[in-house]
Amino acid sequence: MMAGAEYDVIVVGAGFGGPVAARECAQAGLSTLLLERASTPGQKVISSCTIPFYGFLFGPEWIRNGEPPIERPISGIRNIFIRDGKTYRVDNSFRVPAPLGPRIAIGYTVYCRPFCTWLAERAVEAGAELRTSTAAVDVIKEGGAVRGVITDGGEELRCRILIDAEGVQNLVATRAGIRKPYRPEVIELCLLYDFEMGKEDIDRVCGYNLEYFWAMPEEGMIAPLGRGSAVYIFPYRESIHMTIGQFLKADDGEVLNVKLLDRYYEKFFQTDRWRDLYEPRVKLRARIWDTCPIYAGLYPDQRNMPTFGEGILLLGDAAGLEAAAIADGVPTAWFSAQIAAQTAIESLRAGDTSASFLSRYDRRLREHPLITALISDPHRRDLAQAAKSGDEAEMRRRVNRGWGIRLMGHLAPPVMRAVYREIRRDARVVKSWLDMFNRYWRLYA
Numbered sequence: 001m002m003a004g005a006e007y008d009v010i011v012v013g014a015g016f017g018g019p020v021a022a023r024e025c026a027q028a029g030l031s032t033l034l035l036e037r038a039s040t041p042g043q044k045v046i047s048s049c050t051i052p053f054y055g056f057l058f059g060p061e062w063i064r065n066g067e068p069p070i071e072r073p074i075s076g077i078r079n080i081f082i083r084d085g086k087t088y089r090v091d092n093s094f095r096v097p098a099p100l101g102p103r104i105a106i107g108y109t110v111y112c113r114p115f116c117t118w119l120a121e122r123a124v125e126a127g128a129e130l131r132t133s134t135a136a137v138d139v140i141k142e143g144g145a146v147r148g149v150i151t152d153g154g155e156e157l158r159c160r161i162l163i164d165a166e167g168v169q170n171l172v173a174t175r176a177g178i179r180k181p182y183r184p185e186v187i188e189l190c191l192l193y194d195f196e197m198g199k200e201d202i203d204r205v206c207g208y209n210l211e212y213f214w215a216m217p218e219e220g221m222i223a224p225l226g227r228g229s230a231v232y233i234f235p236y237r238e239s240i241h242m243t244i245g246q247f248l249k250a251d252d253g254e255v256l257n258v259k260l261l262d263r264y265y266e267k268f269f270q271t272d273r274w275r276d277l278y279e280p281r282v283k284l285r286a287r288i289w290d291t292c293p294i295y296a297g298l299y300p301d302q303r304n305m306p307t308f309g310e311g312i313l314l315l316g317d318a319a320g321l322e323a324a325a326i327a328d329g330v331p332t333a334w335f336s337a338q339i340a341a342q343t344a345i346e347s348l349r350a351g352d353t354s355a356s357f358l359s360r361y362d363r364r365l366r367e368h369p370l371i372t373a374l375i376s377d378p379h380r381r382d383l384a385q386a387a388k389s390g391d392e393a394e395m396r397r398r399v400n401r402g403w404g405i406r407l408m409g410h411l412a413p414p415v416m417r418a419v420y421r422e423i424r425r426d427a428r429v430v431k432s433w434l435d436m437f438n439r440y441w442r443l444y445a
């Protein structure tokens, strides 16, 4: 084993959460190392996603006030139902009304690699060291406390606090002995298609909307809910991205054949909307597989695993903070990264890295106005049950509640709590929010 350098903080993972934690620690004057197994930050995260507005509003100020590489503002969600292979109805749609939308957006689509690279560059600017192409394969433990990592190159890197931001994989957390791997029932395997499409065509077909396609299980076209997700189409600057997901194992114990995803796509590509509006205008660029622990929050045993231990804090997906309700994990990765950094700074200043000191991290996660609401909202499970019942009216009601205009019913109270908390801290934040929407609109244009 080669002895390497020693740091105050090592952050494992330069996805969405790791660079945020690394930047905050480095900014506070701590010697900080950010480790990433891929050759660039964000390379091993999903290729692209939509980051909801509340991540930007209530997450790090330097992201809000910065110029991150966003792709396209999103100001609406279109729900499209499929019956007998035909898209027959667009309803329940959620939209920020003109003239506010699309300038006031409900989220921004981004490609992960440039976005996470931008985040990591901000961490490096603040003084963090970034090491790419380096995986943590084990942890160093002394007297039950985590004191660093061992890399795939056999190097021992020591630290006073380890921040685990490794995403869904959970290798570090399991090696540290504080979490069990996710159960396959909570992990969704996604098959993503990335297509080039001209901006004018995107403007005409998608506008500033995400498109969600829903079908009853008998269509055999979309993973029956409860076993996977609907088809999502997300527009970018000059491309669109689509996803269908499926659990590694169904709730009833059945292990599903992942080849099914190809069959769902084959059928989806036959629908009228795809054939008439998309197919003539797109060119396939990439086909990507990825996994996300999307339902962790719906199972108390998965949700309630520890988020800290002796000398270690877990954030984002590694801590089970994927938002089960709406399949968004970036905002909670950012919120938890900030709280983890704040806790690490306090702990190092106090010279106490014990689990009992670090337990304040878990308490703060639970006290956050949005995190628990986002990860434990049951509406996806309700959707799954509606699909199983075969009652289309019930399913539409559930789609409306989860993705339609009634989304505000359950999202509004925690968002309002977060607004209240921020304004109480400093009312000038409202101006910074409005400036952000304007600046991001200009960045896009």
Ligand SMILES: Cc1cc2nc3c(=O)[nH]c(=O)nc-3n(C[C@H](O)[C@H](O)[C@H](O)COP(=O)(O)OP(=O)(O)OC[C@H]3O[C@@H](n4cnc5c(N)ncnc54)[C@H](O)[C@@H]3O)c2cc1C
Residues within 6 Å of the ligand: 012, 013, 014, 015, 016, 017, 018, 035, 036, 037, 038, 041, 042, 043, 044, 045, 046, 048, 049, 050, 051, 052, 134, 135, 136, 137, 165, 166, 167, 168, 169, 171, 172, 190, 192, 243, 290, 291, 292, 315, 316, 317, 318, 322, 327, 328, 329, 330, 331, 333
């Ligand atoms: C298909 C799909 C679609 C999604 N869509 C959305 C969406 O639209 N909106 C949204 O908000 N969220 C979405 N998510 C969820 C979101 O991507 C995650 O919740 C978010 O990336 C979590 O951030 P993180 O920092 O915890 O982990 P990640 O962003 O996954 O980062 C983990 C990083 O750690 C690195 N790493 C892992 N193990 C090691 C190791 N041992 N040593 C060194 N480095 C390591 C990885 O390479 C990676 O860079 C989606 C996820 C998937 C899979």
